[in-house]
Amino acid sequence: MGIDKEEFRELKHYEHELNNRRLTWLLTSQSLLFAAYGLVFASDKIKDQTKVTHAIAYFGGIIAGIIWLGIVASIIASLYLWRDVKEKYPGEPLGVKTWTTILSWCTDVSLPLVFIGAWWYLYRL
Numbered sequence: 001m002g003i004d005k006e007e008f009r010e011l012k013h014y015e016h017e018l019n020n021r022r023l024t025w026l027l028t029s030q031s032l033l034f035a036a037y038g039l040v041f042a043s044d045k046i047k048d049q050t051k052v053t054h055a056i057a058y059f060g061g062i063i064a065g066i067i068w069l070g071i072v073a074s075i076i077a078s079l080y081l082w083r084d085v086k087e088k089y090p091g092e093p094l095g096v097k098t099w100t101t102i103l104s105w106c107t108d109v110s111l112p113l114v115f116i117g118a119w120w121y122l123y124r125l
Contacts, residue, residue, distance in 0.1 A: 005092065008085040012095070015078045019071055019108055026067045030115050033060040037122065054123055061119035068112035075105050 037056045095101030
């Protein structure tokens, strides 16, 4: 049966907007947490800096991981959606061009992983 092109484009746009929100949440949350980490690290008034910086790094990594899962789920949903529309319209691209859409997903998927790596590094300090 499949879906029509207009519905596909609307749903594709919706998934894109959800990914945009997730990346905005990621950058906002990580900026605030890095600022907090820096303030705690530079402070001489906090009794146990290590516990506090470890907690910030731990939760920063957890938040980045949760957002990463949401982005991966959105990409999977987009691929299922594309599969459904291709049944009815075989030449329909995934985005403007299929390969550029897939390439752009590399940034969406990689950015949370970079933050996870940064928090893991800071946690180990």
